[in-house]
Amino acid sequence: MKSIRLYLLLALLATITLVNFVSLLHGYQSSMQKAQNLFDSRLESTAILIASANSRQVGQETVTNQQTPYTFFQIIDDNGQLLTRSENAPDKVLGELEQGFHIINFGSYRWRNYVYRDTVLQRWVIVAERIDIRYMLAEDVVMESLLPIVMAIPVAALIIWFAVGIGLKPLNAFASQLSERRADDLRPIELERVPKELTTVVNNTNSLLLRLAEAFDREQRFSADAAHELRTPVSVLKVHLHNLRTRLGKDDEDIILLRDGVERMGHLIEQILALYRTSPDQAAVKFEHVDLFKMVQEIIARGYDAFESKQQEIELDGESHIIEGNVFALETLISNLLNNANKYTPEKGQIHAVVRRHEEGVLLRVEDSGPGIPEDQYQRVFERFYRLHGDQHNSGVVGCGLGLTIVKHIADLHHASIQLGTSAWGHGLRVDVIFPLRAVNYA
Amino acid sequence: MLLNAVVIVLREVLEASLIISVFLALSQILNRSLKWMLLALVLGLISGFIYAGTISTVSMAFGGIGQEIVNATINILIFIALIIFVYAIPHQTNQRCRQLTVIAIMSTVILAIMREGSEVLLFITGFIGVPDLLGPVLMGGAVGAGLGVSVGVFIYYFIVNLIPRYGVWVGYLLLLLVAGSLMSQAVEFLIQADLLTSSEPVWNSSNIIDEHSVAGQLLFALLGYEATPQTSQVIAYICSMTALFCVAMFSFIKRDRN
Numbered sequence: 001m002k003s004i005r006l007y008l009l010l011a012l013l014a015t016i017t018l019v020n021f022v023s024l025l026h027g028y029q030s031s032m033q034k035a036q037n038l039f040d041s042r043l044e045s046t047a048i049l050i051a052s053a054n055s056r057q058v059g060q061e062t063v064t065n066q067q068t069p070y071t072f073f074q075i076i077d078d079n080g081q082l083l084t085r086s087e088n089a090p091d092k093v094l095g096e097l098e099q100g101f102h103i104i105n106f107g108s109y110r111w112r113n114y115v116y117r118d119t120v121l122q123r124w125v126i127v128a129e130r131i132d133i134r135y136m137l138a139e140d141v142v143m144e145s146l147l148p149i150v151m152a153i154p155v156a157a158l159i160i161w162f163a164v165g166i167g168l169k170p171l172n173a174f175a176s177q178l179s180e181r182r183a184d185d186l187r188p189i190e191l192e193r194v195p196k197e198l199t200t201v202v203n204n205t206n207s208l209l210l211r212l213a214e215a216f217d218r219e220q221r222f223s224a225d226a227a228h229e230l231r232t233p234v235s236v237l238k239v240h241l242h243n244l245r246t247r248l249g250k251d252d253e254d255i256i257l258l259r260d261g262v263e264r265m266g267h268l269i270e271q272i273l274a275l276y277r278t279s280p281d282q283a284a285v286k287f288e289h290v291d292l293f294k295m296v297q298e299i300i301a302r303g304y305d306a307f308e309s310k311q312q313e314i315e316l317d318g319e320s321h322i323i324e325g326n327v328f329a330l331e332t333l334i335s336n337l338l339n340n341a342n343k344y345t346p347e348k349g350q351i352h353a354v355v356r357r358h359e360e361g362v363l364l365r366v367e368d369s370g371p372g373i374p375e376d377q378y379q380r381v382f383e384r385f386y387r388l389h390g391d392q393h394n395s396g397v398v399g400c401g402l403g404l405t406i407v408k409h410i411a412d413l414h415h416a417s418i419q420l421g422t423s424a425w426g427h428g429l430r431v432d433v434i435f436p437l438r439a440v441n442y443a
Numbered sequence: 444m445l446l447n448a449v450v451i452v453l454r455e456v457l458e459a460s461l462i463i464s465v466f467l468a469l470s471q472i473l474n475r476s477l478k479w480m481l482l483a484l485v486l487g488l489i490s491g492f493i494y495a496g497t498i499s500t501v502s503m504a505f506g507g508i509g510q511e512i513v514n515a516t517i518n519i520l521i522f523i524a525l526i527i528f529v530y531a532i533p534h535q536t537n538q539r540c541r542q543l544t545v546i547a548i549m550s551t552v553i554l555a556i557m558r559e560g561s562e563v564l565l566f567i568t569g570f571i572g573v574p575d576l577l578g579p580v581l582m583g584g585a586v587g588a589g590l591g592v593s594v595g596v597f598i599y600y601f602i603v604n605l606i607p608r609y610g611v612w613v614g615y616l617l618l619l620l621v622a623g624s625l626m627s628q629a630v631e632f633l634i635q636a637d638l639l640t641s642s643e644p645v646w647n648s649s650n651i652i653d654e655h656s657v658a659g660q661l662l663f664a665l666l667g668y669e670a671t672p673q674t675s676q677v678i679a680y681i682c683s684m685t686a687l688f689c690v691a692m693f694s695f696i697k698r699d700r701n
Contacts (some may be wrong), residue, residue, distance in 0.1 A: 002471070011600060014593035021586045021593075025657070028445060139445060139579050146445075150585050 003170075008164045018110045024149050030141055033139035039113070039129065040101060047116035047127040050075070054084060054125075069101040077123050089128075097124050104128065166401065170195050174202065186213035204429040226273070234266045272400040288328055290437070292362060293320045293355040299334045302344070310347045318355035322364045323435045325414050337366040337431055338402045345370035350425065361416075361437045367423035367430035378420045381397050382408040407433070448583025450660050451592075454557040455663035456588045460595025462555045462621055463520075468546050468602035469614045473535060480555065482550040487556025495561040495568070509614055511636035516559050517630035522683060524550040525622050528689040533698040536634075563588075594643065601609050603649050620682045624667025626683035627676045634673065666678035 026085045033417045035204040050073050071090035075083055080093055095104040099117045103110060106128075113128035114314050170191055177189050188206040191198075219357040243264055276368055296316060300307075307314045352366040373381055373388060411418050423430040464486070470477055494501070502510040528547035535542035563584065570580045598617070602610045633639040647670060652659050654670040662668035667680060 010596050014596040016595045017589045021590050024586060025446070025449065135444075136575055143445070143578060143582060146582060150589075153589065177638065295546055 005161075005164050005168055007294075009157065010158050012160050012164075013022040013153070016156055017153055018151070024146055031145070032135075032138050033140040035141060036134065039111070039138070040136050043101075043114040043118070043127050043129060046071075046074070047114045047125045050127060051118045051121075051123075051396055072128050075123055076120075078124065083123060084392075090320055092251070095127075103131070104220050112309065114123065134165055170198055171323075173199060179204075186210075186216070192224060207373060230269045231266075234262065234269060237262050238266070250290065268402075271406065273407050274336075274402075287324050287326055289322050291320050292323050292324045292330070292364060295327075295330060296338075296353055296355055296364070297332055299331060299338060303335070303338060305339040306339075306342050307351070308347070309344065310345070312345055312347070312349050312351055314351040316353045316355075317341040318356075321355055321357065323362055323414075325435070329410045331411060333433070334364070334366075336407050337364075337433075340403050341366055341368040341370070341429075344368065345428065352424070358434050360434050362435045364433040364435070367421065367425075368428040369425040370428045371428050372422055372429045373420065381420075407431070445579040445583040446657075448566070448580045449587040450655065450657055451583045452563055452587030453591050453657070454587075454660040454664050454692050455590030456561045456626075457594060457661065458621075459559040460557050460591050461598060461617065461664065463552060464595040464599035465602065465614045465617045465621070466470045466552060468599050468610065469532070471603055472614075474531065475548075478569050479485075479545050479549055480552060481597075483552035483700045484556065486549075487553040488560055489556035490553055491560025491564060494557050495564040498561065498565060508636035508638075509628045511632040512638075514558060515629040515632035515636070518625040518632070521551050521554050522622055522629075522687075523627050524554070525618055525625075525687060529618065529687060532611075532691075533694045568599040583657045619687055620666055622636050622682040623680040624663075626679040627669065627672070630673075630676045631669075634675065639675055642674045645674055646678050647671050683687065 001113060037397055038267055054075055069088055074085040074089050076097065077095055080383045082091065082093065085091070088419060090106050095102045095107055095113065096113060097114075099115055102113050102115065105111070110131045111128040111129050112134060113126055116127070117124040118125055124431050168194065173191055174189065176400075177191075187211045188209055190203055194202050239256070241259055241429065245259075248255065293316075296366070300314060300316060304314075338351070338353070350369045352365075352367050354363065356363055377388060380390065381404045383401075384405045387401040408418060412431055414435055419432040419434070421430040421432070422428070467477065467480060467522070469475075470480060498510065500509075501513050505512050524547045527543055528551070531540040531543040531547065535544070567580060567584055570577045602614050603615075604610075605613060630639060633640045649670040652662060652668070652670065653658075654663065654668070659668060659670065669676065672680075
């Protein structure tokens with residue numbers, strides 16, 4: 001069943017049509033029978049009337065002034081001799097001379113006749129009517145009463161369509177409230193009037209939404225607690241490592257490996273937390289107006305030391321564009337793109353960031369003069385923990401294979417699209433993130 | 444006249460709506476697109492108008508037995524399409540079988556609507572010159588069509604609301620009856636054209652259910668009921684149902700083995 005409204009319309013209309021039309025046929029047959037009875041009784045009265053009006057007719061004589069083409073009469077004596085008749089009547093006796101109704105054939109038509117025995121003058125009076133005309137007259141009368149039943153069907157269809165539409169309004173309102181909701185909106189559904197049939201569905205859905213909201217709250221608290229609990233020991237570890245290096249006074253190979261390991265662990269913790277917080281199914285995300293250009297500018301300024309340490313040339317082009325987004329998520333997205341560019345671009349390399357208007361919304365582009373990514377790896381780099389060239393990654397940079405996965409999550413969260421390509425330098429990576437028009441606020 | 448019109452139109456519309464409702468229901472159960480069905484309905488109506496418009500030429504063909512031959516051919520073609528349909532249905536993962544299903548559905552619907560539609564059209568247009576009878580005929584036609592379509596709607600929702608597996612089998616059962624009825628009628632047309640010899644009726648059930656009554660016409664449309672069937676008609680009825688059943692079973696067994 002694809003549509004409840006269509007089902008109800010068709011099922012109700014088919015039921016009404018079947019019941020009405022079967023009744024109509026039954027009524028038609030009964031009415032036709034009644035009409036035939038009426039015609040018969042009129043025929044009988046006519047026969048008696050003709051017998052009285054023609055009491056002095058004794059010889060064979062034709063009456064020319066009284067009959068319509070579809071009725072005739074004859075008066076016959078006991079010897080079967082025709083005494084008189086209407087002009088259109090046969091000149092001999094057709095059928096039996098027995099009082100009552102009979103059917104005879106005459107002049108290519110079937111006739112219904114009534115034979116009347118005039119006991120006073122000892123003669124027979126026959127009056128006949130054409131059967132087809134009787135049926136036609138009867139049908140004309142009956143049809144007038146049947147026509148409204150047939151004409152009522154389209155009207156009924158229209159009324160059912162609107163009535164069912166009104167009946168389904170609460171269901172449609174329920175569905176539209178669900179479909180128009182943002183992923184982070186876990187408030188209970190409120191309907192003005194909940195019909196009995198929908199009460200269970202609405203109550204259960206609201207109870208489910210409540211449980212979901214509580215679960216998200218718990219997870220968020222866990223995320224914050226875990227971040228705090230994991231960050232602190234790593235920071236302490238870093239301090240002890242720094243003290244150890246100072247005390248030993250030289251960069252021992254084991255110390256360097258230990259330092260790299262701690263940095264890697266710290267980075268991994270930050271990325272895993274970012275991945276969780278920016279996951280599209282993480283509902284507790286608040287959207288607000290964000291100046292994308294300004295945000296990129298600030299992040300470049302904050303991380304300028306990293307670019308400076310590798311003597312990289314970084315450039316930002318474009319103009320101010322306000323989009324609707326989550327500040328933390330967007331900062332993470334931009335940081336990840338710029339960090340990747342910084343890490344994988346060699347010393348004295350170039351990095352170019354752009355924020356500008358695009359035909360589909362606002363474009364954020366980050367490209368570098370690094371080694372880039374082979375085209376056949378474009379899809380795979382968004383997978384969790386996937387690193388180019390696998391575990392034998394030889395770039396020598398700290399990474400965990402979550403950076404672009406997080407970027408993808410954040411883009412999905414903002415309904416933005418990501419395109420990877422080759423940078424303007426012909427070998428580096430170009431990442432384009434296009435925020436759609438509906439996420440853009442130009443006010 | 445109204446009753447005659449009801450009986451004649453009901454019989455034709457019911458036959459067509461039975462086929463359409465079964466195909467619509469099976470298409471929905473098997474998640475097939477309904478756009479082909481809509482296209483077939485439109486093409487069937489156009490073909491019906493063309494067939495009705497050329498009926499006098501068709502009748503004069505083959506020495507005056509053209510209409511009987513064309514009608515018998517249409518029935519046989521629908522039967523072949525049904526055979527293809529029941530064969531292809533279990534193999535919907537195969538692209539060729541999917542195409543065959545669409546072709547079979549379209550052919551059946553187009554041919555069925557063409558034949559039944561042209562007969563209704565010919566019946567009604569025959570009264571255009573008789574104003575006294577046109578009213579009752581049109582009303583009878585509307586009542587007959589309304590009853591036929593309503594029964595079709597019920598059959599459709601009955602099949603669709605069954606558990607899919609049972610829905611398919613009920614649809615198949617109705618198609619078996621349609622196949623038997625079609626081939627029995629095809630034989631009757633060939634007997635009318637003197638291409639097959641007539642024989643004594645195998646039975647005469649006119650006194651139980653008159654073939655020309657409303658009940659008789661309903662049974663004719665649903666089961667191919669005839670009050671006085673000839674031996675060749677009974678043979679055609681049984682053989683065609685058996686053939687369709689065997690092809691359906693063979694196709695399911697073949698799919699299960701693969």
